Amino acid sequence: MINDIKQDAEQRMQKSIEALDQQFNKIRTGRATPAILDSIRVNYYGSDMPLNQVANVTVEDARTLLISPWEKKMVTEIEKAILKSDLGLNPNTSGDWIRVPMPPLTEETRKGYIKQARQEAENARVAIRNIRRDANAMFKDMLKEKEISEDDLRRAEDQIQKLTDTYVGQVDKRLEAKEADLMVI
Numbered sequence: 001m002i003n004d005i006k007q008d009a010e011q012r013m014q015k016s017i018e019a020l021d022q023q024f025n026k027i028r029t030g031r032a033t034p035a036i037l038d039s040i041r042v043n044y045y046g047s048d049m050p051l052n053q054v055a056n057v058t059v060e061d062a063r064t065l066l067i068s069p070w071e072k073k074m075v076t077e078i079e080k081a082i083l084k085s086d087l088g089l090n091p092n093t094s095g096d097w098i099r100v101p102m103p104p105l106t107e108e109t110r111k112g113y114i115k116q117a118r119q120e121a122e123n124a125r126v127a128i129r130n131i132r133r134d135a136n137a138m139f140k141d142m143l144k145e146k147e148i149s150e151d152d153l154r155r156a157e158d159q160i161q162k163l164t165d166t167y168v169g170q171v172d173k174r175l176e177a178k179e180a181d182l183m184v185i
Contacts, residue, residue: 121175
C-alpha cells in the first residue's frame with residue numbers, strides 16, 4: 001500500500017515536470033524553435049487542430065521558422081491563428097509558405113520572460129509540495145486505521161521527502177537552463 005502511494009506520487013510529480021516543460025516551451029527566446037508554436041490551434045474544417053497537424057514547421061535559420069501547410073487554403077487560417085496568439089509573432093506569407101521571424105529580445109522583454117519562467121517554476125514546486133502533502137496525509141490516515149506502524153510512517157514520509165527533493169531539484173535545473181537560454185543574445 002505504501003509503495004502504491006509512493007508510485008502514484010512519483011507519477012504525479014513527473015507530470016508536474018512535464019507541464020513545466022510545456023510552459024517553458026511557450027516562453028520564447030531569441031532563437032527559432034518549432035516548439036514555440038505547439039500551443040497554436042488552427043480552424044480546420046470547423047474544428048480546432050494543433051498547428052503541427054495541419055502544417056510542417058521547420059527551422060529555416062537561427063531566427064526564422066518556416067511553415068508549409070499541407071493544403072494551400074490553410075495559409076490564411078494559420079496566419080490568423082499566429083496573429084491571434086499571445087506570442088508576439090508577425091508571420092510573413094509568401095505563396096504556399098509562411099515565414100515567422102523571431103524578433104530579437106530587448107533587455108526589458110528578457111527580464112519579463114525570466115520573471116514569467118520563475119513564476120512557472122514556483123508553480124511547479126508548489127504542485128510537487130502539494131503532492132507530498134497528499135501522500136503524507138494518506139500515510140497518516142493509514143496509521144490511524146492501524147494499517148501501518150509509526151516506524152513505517154516515518155520511513156514512508158522520508159521516502160516521499162527524498163522524492164520531493166529530487167523533483168524540486170529538477171525544476172531548479174530546468175529553470176536555470178531556461179534563464180541561461182533567455183540571456184543568450
